[in-house]
Amino acid sequence: MDGPVLLTGAGGAVGEAILEGIGDDYDWKLMFHSPPAEEPAHEYVVGDVADDDDVARAVDGVSAVVHLAGDPRKTAPWKSVLSNNIDGTQKMYEAAVDEGVERFVFASSNHAVGAFETDRRTPEMYREDDEFLLDGSEFPRPGNLYGVSKATGEILGRYYHDEYGITVCNIRIGNLTRNHPPIDYERGQAMWLSYRDCAHIHECALEADYEFEIVYGISDNDRKYYSIERAREALGYDPQDNSAHFDGEQRVVEPDA
Template sequence: MATSVLLTGAAGRVGGAILGGLGQKYDWRLLDREPPPTETGTSSDLEYDVTNHEYIAADLSDASRVRESMTGIDVVVHLAGDPRPEAAWDSVLTNNIDGTHTIFEAALDAGVEKVIFASSNHVVGHYETERKPDIYRSSDDYRLDGTELPRPSNRYGVSKATGEIIGRFFHDEHDLSVICVRIGNLTKDHPPIDYERGQAMWLSYRDCAHLFDCCITADVDYEIVYGISDNDRKYYSIDRARERLGYSPQDNSADHAELEPRS
C-alpha cells in the first residue's frame, strides 16, 4: 500500500512542485486554507489538478479539523503558513508558530510517523549580512550546513526557526521522525534572473519534488537540511541531504545561459 501523506498548504507553490512530481507516487491528502481553485474559480499558483485527491479546506487555527485530517496518515508534509518574508509578527506568531505546534500535536496524537517541515533560508539570512555579495558567487567557499545557530533576517525567519525547534522537541520528547527543509528560491523552468542570491539558492521544481520524495522515504531521527539545487554559487551545503536522505539534485543555476549579465 502506498504511503499516505498529508500535504498542508497544498495550494501553494511548493505544494505544486511536490504534487507535480510525486502526485502519482503517494496516497495524498491535501489540506489548505483555501478551497480548491477548481471549485471556486479563484486564481492560484497551483498548476496541479488537486481534484485527483482528497482535499480538506481548513485553517490551522481549527485544531479539531487539523486533527481529523491526520486520521490514517503516515507522513505529514507541513508547508502551510504565512509565506511572506515581510509578514507581520502577529501573522507569523499565529499562522507559523502556533500553527506548526498544532500540526505537531495533531501528528503525535494521530500516531503519524514523520513530519517534514518546510523551513526557510530566512532562518539564517543574517549570516549573509557581512559577506554579500561575495557569498553568492562560486569563488566563495563559505558554507552553512545546518549546524549553525539561527540568525533570521525577518520575523518570518524567526517563526521558521521556532518551527524547527518545535520539531526538535517533538522528536526528542516523543520520538517522532522530523526533517526540516530550509527551502531556497523555488522557481519554475529557470533560476531567478539578475538576482545572484536567488541563483545561489535556486531550487528547481524537479529537485524540489525529488528532495521531498527523499524526505518521505528516508529513515531519519531529526534532520535540518538545505533545499537547493546543486548550484555552483551555493553557500548552503547539501552534503547532509545527500548523506542522510539520498538527495541527488539534477539542476544547477550555472547551466542556464539566460542568466548571463545582460548588456
C-alpha cells in the same frame, strides 16, 4: 507509507512542485486554506492550521505529514507568523503525535539563517577556502519575523522528536522557481531550487532512514551559500539541476563533460 501523506499548504508553489513531481507515487491527503479553484485529484480538506478541529480533521488517518502551510510573506507581521506559522505548526505536531504519525517533514526556509547573508564577516559562514557555505549545523540567525517562525518550527520539531520519537526533517527551502533560476539575480541563482529537485528532496525526506535532520533544499548550483552535503548523506538527495547551466535568456547550457 502505511497510509496517506498529508500535504498542508497544498495550493502553494512548493506543494505544486511536489504534486507535479511525485503526485502519482503516494496516496495524498491535501489541506488547503481556501477552497481550490479546481477539484484536486486527491482527497482534500479545507481548513485553518491555527484551528484545532481543522488540524485534527486533516491529520486523521495519515501516516506522514509534509507541512508547508503558513504565512509565506517575508514581511509578515508578528500576529500572523505567531498564529499561522508558530501556533499552526505546534498544533500540527500535537495532532500528528496524537494520531501516531511516524514522520514529519517541515518546510523551513533560508530565512531561518537570513541574517548570516547580510553579515558575511561572520567567521562561521566561511570554509577554509573562504567560500560562504552553511551546512545546517549552525545556530539559526533569522533576518525577519518570518525567519523567526521558521527557526521556531525547527525547534518545535526537535522537541517533538526528542519527546515523542517522531522522525523529523526540516528542509531549509531556497529560491524555488519553475523551469529556470531567477535571471540577473545572483543571490537567487545561488540558492535556486528547481521544481523537480524540490519534489525529489521531499521524496527523499519521506523515504530515507534518519531520526532528526536539518538540511538545505537547493539545487546543485555551482555558486552556493548553503551546503547540500548533509542532504546527500542523510537523505540520499541527488539534485539534477544547476543554475549555472542556464544563460541570461533562460536557455539550458550544457555542462562541460
